[in-house]
Amino acid sequence: xxxxxxxxxxxxxxxxxxxxxxxxxxxxxxxxxxxxxxxxxxxxxxxxxxxxxxxxxxxxxxxxxxxxxxxxxxxxxxxxxxxxxxxxxxxxxxxxxxxxxxxxxxxxxxxxxxxxxxxxxxxxxxxxxxxxxxxxxxxxxxxxxxxxxxxxxxxxxxxxxxxxxxxxxxxxxxxxxxxxxxxxxxxxxxxxxxxxxxxxxxxxxxxxxxxxxxxxxxxxxxxxxxxxxxxxxxxxxxxxxxxxxxxxxxxxxxxxxxxxxxxxxxxxxxxxxxxxxxxxxxxxxxxxxxxxxxxxxxxxxxxxxxxxxxxxxxxxxxxxxxxxxxxxxx
Numbered sequence: 093x094x095x096x097x098x099x100x101x102x103x104x105x106x107x108x109x110x111x112x113x114x115x116x117x118x119x120x121x122x123x124x125x126x127x128x129x130x131x132x133x134x135x136x137x138x139x140x141x142x143x144x145x146x147x148x149x150x151x152x153x154x155x156x157x158x159x160x161x162x163x164x165x166x167x168x169x170x171x172x173x174x175x176x177x178x179x180x181x182x183x184x185x186x187x188x189x190x191x192x193x194x195x196x197x198x199x200x201x202x203x204x205x206x207x208x209x210x211x212x213x214x215x216x217x218x219x220x221x222x223x224x225x226x227x228x229x230x231x232x233x234x235x236x237x238x239x240x241x242x243x244x245x246x247x248x249x250x251x252x253x254x255x256x257x258x259x260x261x262x263x264x265x266x267x268x269x270x271x272x273x274x275x276x277x278x279x280x281x282x283x284x285x286x287x288x289x290x291x292x293x294x295x296x297x298x299x300x301x302x303x304x305x306x307x308x309x310x311x312x313x314x315x316x317x318x319x320x321x322x323x324x325x326x327x328x329x330x331x332x333x334x335x336x337x338x339x340x341x342x343x344x345x346x347x348x349x350x351x352x353x354x355x356x357x358x359x360x361x362x363x364x365x366x367x368x369x370x371x372x373x374x375x376x377x378x379x380x381x382x383x384x385x386x387x388x389x390x391x392x393x394x395x396x397x398x399x400x401x402x403x404x405x406x407x408x409x410x411x412x413x414x415x416x417x418x419x420x421x422x
Contacts, residue, residue: 123361126154126182128351129174131167131191137219137304137385138167141349142186144381145216148372153365154182166256167191172203175210179356184365185210188219189348190260193405197413198258200420207406211357212398214366215350216373217387220303220322221264222332223252224315226291229298236318236338239298240274250276252298253287255305258421263409264321264345265300266416271340291315302347303329304386322346328386345412348405349387350398362395 128146132138142159150157162170167187174185192206204210225239229249233239243250254262257280269276279296281287284305291299292314299306299315303326309315310329319335320326323344335343351369353362372378373391382389392398 123154123181124156126157126184128157128159128184128186129170130159130161130186131163131170132161133163134161136163138186138188138349140385141216141382141387144378145186145351145369145372148375148378149365149368152371153368166195168195168199168202168204171206171210175204175354177354179354179358181353181357181361181365183354184213185352187350187352189215189350189402189405192350192352192402194260194263194409194413195258196406197410198263198418198420200422207403209355210352211355211362211395212392212402213351213353213362213395214369215348215390215392215398215401216369217382217389217391218322218346218348219385219387220320220326220346221261221300222303222306222317222320222326222329223265223268223298223300224291224306224310224317225298226296226315227294228296234316234318236333236335239318240272243274243276243297247275247277249297250274251279251296252276252300253279253281253291253296254300255284255287256280256282258418260345260347260409261300261302263412263416263418264343266418267343267345267412268300268335268340270416271343288315307386320346322388324388326386327388345408346388348401350392350402366395 128142130139130142139161146157146159162173171191195202196206233242252265254265262278265276265278284301287299288305290296292309306315306317307328310317317329317332319333319338321335321343325334370391373389379389392401
């Protein structure tokens with residue numbers, strides 16, 4: 093990767109890493125094993141990301157670093173289990189942000205209180221959402237404005253797929269409908285893959301999804317993305333505007349991936365883990381893998397910065413859920 097391209101890709105990461113590199117020390121000289129709990133199966137994006145980082149921090153944070161997959165209930169089971177035992181520097185949680193900042197507002201009951209039961213360490217990257225349209229939408233419709241006008245003409249035009257009710261993707265679609273006065277109708281699927289399959293086949297006009305789940309179909313010309321929900325444009329899609337670019341400044345709702353420990357974990361261990369993870373994000377091999385996943389690498393520099401971000405996103409999703417009148421699920 094040449095210097096110019098790397099600067100474009102990782103300008104945000106460089107600033108965050110500036111003071112974090114000296115001394116990638118272990119949390120303790122005798123920390124032999126560390127375990128990263130992931131609430132998704134092997135091969136899932138969260139699992140893949142955790143393994144990329146685990147491979148690098150092995151021998152730095154701890155002599156051995158294992159990834160422990162505990163899938164089920166969109167990671168709620170794994171997180172509930174993780175917070176149920178005492179603080180331990182060898183126990184780490186890696187999760188998408190939705191389970192921390194969104195789920196408290198879309199589920200009636202959780203086994204954990206994310207703001208009390210987890211201690212933030214660092215965020216490593218963001219995944220943007222995008223509104224994609226397939227062959228069921230006329231080819232001449234190329235902008236969000238044109239799509240919304242078309243959706244208003246006929247109820248069947250207004251159907252859009254998501255990977256499930258109560259997700260950040262779903263609430264982003266509902267928020268778009270609310271902000272633009274468009275009667276969009278969400279069709280929930282059991283995961284992103286079957287939703288994309290129907291989108292590409294022309295069985296449903298549109299889909300709100302993560303950019304990584306759509307990107308290959310975009311590159312193949314089968315899907316076109318009209319707007320993305322991140323604060324800045326996605327590097328892989330430089331010509332696609334953000335919702336913010338299009339006048340919808342409230343609609344900044346991408347997801348992130350981050351590391352947590354339990355409250356009471358020694359500060360020295362948290363700092364050592366933070367430094368080790370930030371060090372991983374300086375490695376060409378790590379950055380190349382995240383680039384292939386179409387993620388934006390923009391880590392938080394300190395645990396305090398990540399904690400502030402978590403608290404801010406928690407409030408943001410609470411307001412969005414209220415605005416779209418989301419009825420919490422059991």
